[in-house]
Amino acid sequence: MKAVHFGAGNIGRGFVGLILHKAGYEVVFADVNAELIDALASTPSYVVTEVGDGASVWTVDNYRALNSSTHEADVIAEIASADIVTTAVGPNILRFVAPLIAKAIAQRSADLEPLAVMACENAINATDLLKVEVVKALPDAALADGAIFANTAVDRIVPGQDRDAGLNVTVESFFEWAIESTPFGAVTPVIPDAHFVDDLAPYIERKLFTVNTGHATAAYHGFAAGVSSMSEAFSTPEIAAEVRAVLAETKALLVAKHDFDPEVQQAYIDKNMVRFANPELSDTVDRVGRQPLRKLGRNERFVGPAAELAERGLGSDALVRTMGIALEFDVAEDPQSVELQQLLSDSTADEFVTSVTGLDAAHPLYPAVVEVVRAHQK
Numbered sequence: 001m002k003a004v005h006f007g008a009g010n011i012g013r014g015f016v017g018l019i020l021h022k023a024g025y026e027v028v029f030a031d032v033n034a035e036l037i038d039a040l041a042s043t044p045s046y047v048v049t050e051v052g053d054g055a056s057v058w059t060v061d062n063y064r065a066l067n068s069s070t071h072e073a074d075v076i077a078e079i080a081s082a083d084i085v086t087t088a089v090g091p092n093i094l095r096f097v098a099p100l101i102a103k104a105i106a107q108r109s110a111d112l113e114p115l116a117v118m119a120c121e122n123a124i125n126a127t128d129l130l131k132v133e134v135v136k137a138l139p140d141a142a143l144a145d146g147a148i149f150a151n152t153a154v155d156r157i158v159p160g161q162d163r164d165a166g167l168n169v170t171v172e173s174f175f176e177w178a179i180e181s182t183p184f185g186a187v188t189p190v191i192p193d194a195h196f197v198d199d200l201a202p203y204i205e206r207k208l209f210t211v212n213t214g215h216a217t218a219a220y221h222g223f224a225a226g227v228s229s230m231s232e233a234f235s236t237p238e239i240a241a242e243v244r245a246v247l248a249e250t251k252a253l254l255v256a257k258h259d260f261d262p263e264v265q266q267a268y269i270d271k272n273m274v275r276f277a278n279p280e281l282s283d284t285v286d287r288v289g290r291q292p293l294r295k296l297g298r299n300e301r302f303v304g305p306a307a308e309l310a311e312r313g314l315g316s317d318a319l320v321r322t323m324g325i326a327l328e329f330d331v332a333e334d335p336q337s338v339e340l341q342q343l344l345s346d347s348t349a350d351e352f353v354t355s356v357t358g359l360d361a362a363h364p365l366y367p368a369v370v371e372v373v374r375a376h377q378k
């Protein structure tokens with residue numbers, strides 16, 4: 001069995017690559033980072049060290065690595081004969097990998113089983129976004145039948161790694177990979193560590209609007225308070241209180257929308273508060289807050305749940321307050337943070353809200369977000 005995985009970064013090596021390796025796949029990593037790909041290509045194995053309850057140490061081998069920028073044709077040929085293609089490149093990058101997947105689907109022998117395509121990104125229905133781009137790049141849309149596109153929800157905190165760690169990755173011991181089963185029919189891909197579910201929406205929304213909403217809340221409040229590590233942010237009582245406040249709001253939505261048992265959702269929140277504060281994971285507010293314009297997007301971790309709460313007449317004060325605090329995120333190395341600061345000073349509050357959050361002026365959440373943006377403009 002062979003899997004081609006785009007994005008040999010933190011989650012690529014420390015989660016998707018590891019799980020596919022454990023499932024018995026030969027993994028071909030494809031990435032545009034030449035230094036990373038050269039290191040992988042010249043190294044027979046790397047080590048994933050888990051920290052936390054039930055931690056293990058895993059050695060990943062039986063992989064190859066290709067530079068998808070300089071060796072595009074090789075990557076396409078690998079995908080054409082693979083069983084699975086996965087991505088962990090970031091939602092905004094999917095459109096750049098899609099043409100390679102499209103060319104591979106067009107080249108694929110009709111004798112082969114359809115290619116399983118799964119985007120492993122923190123976004124609602126990321127595989128659907130990828131599919132749109134793949135179909136756009138196909139010479140004939142009917143060729144899309146040569147692939148099965150399935151959305152997934154991936155959960156494991158993999159912080160940035162020490163430079164001297166090389167290819168080795170330290171990760172939390174917890175992980176969850178939920179994959180929608182419906183597109184596959186009766187025969188799902190062999191991935192024992194993943195679980196296949198009929199309806200992914202409750203899983204991805206619970207994950208994104210609890211884990212990622214809570215995480216980003218701590219990052220933005222932490223940044224504003226001058227804190228740099230995530231464990232310090234979570235051990236600061238005022239910041240932990242802000243996280244609990246946003247998660248109480250997203251809980252109200254998840255319970256109302258997906259009929260979750262409130263006690264079960266509260267237990268999920270409490271478990272995540274412990275995960276977040278894990279002092280063995282050296283994670284930073286800069287990583288967790290990265291790409292703030294993406295995180296303030298319409299279907300993302302703040303505006304997504306806050307908009308639905310407003311539509312239901314439910315409160316979202318803590319989410320809106322955190323959107324305001326997110327506007328203070330100013331990290332010179334993060335291009336989106338630089339753009340955010342520029343937009344804030346160049347735009348009116350209405351222009352900013354319309355372009356960044358995608359909220360319509362008639363939406364019930366719109367006035368509160370405009371007000372918080374205005375309050376944060378210098």
Ligand SMILES: NC(=O)c1ccc[n+]([C@@H]2O[C@H](COP(=O)([O-])OP(=O)(O)OC[C@H]3O[C@@H](n4cnc5c(N)ncnc54)[C@H](O)[C@@H]3O)[C@@H](O)[C@H]2O)c1
Pocket residue numbers: 006007008009010011012030031032033036068088089090091093096097120121122154155156157158159
């Ligand atoms: N790190 C986590 O804790 C975590 C957990 C769950 C999901 N995710 C999601 O996984 C994705 C990747 O996150 P990460 O933390 O691993 O980031 P990362 O920056 O460590 O890795 C991303 C990799 O993608 C590569 N890349 C960029 N453009 C590419 C292209 N055109 N073709 C091929 N490769 C390309 C980069 O060189 C990099 O190696 C994001 O969507 C993130 O939200 C991350």
Ligand SMILES: O=P(O)(O)OC[C@@H](O)[C@@H](O)[C@H](O)[C@H](O)CO
Pocket residue numbers: 122154155156157158211212215216287288289290291
């Ligand atoms: O990857 P992002 O930028 O969408 O979000 C940053 C973190 O919240 C995220 O990477 C988490 O560590 C991860 O989603 C945990 O499963």
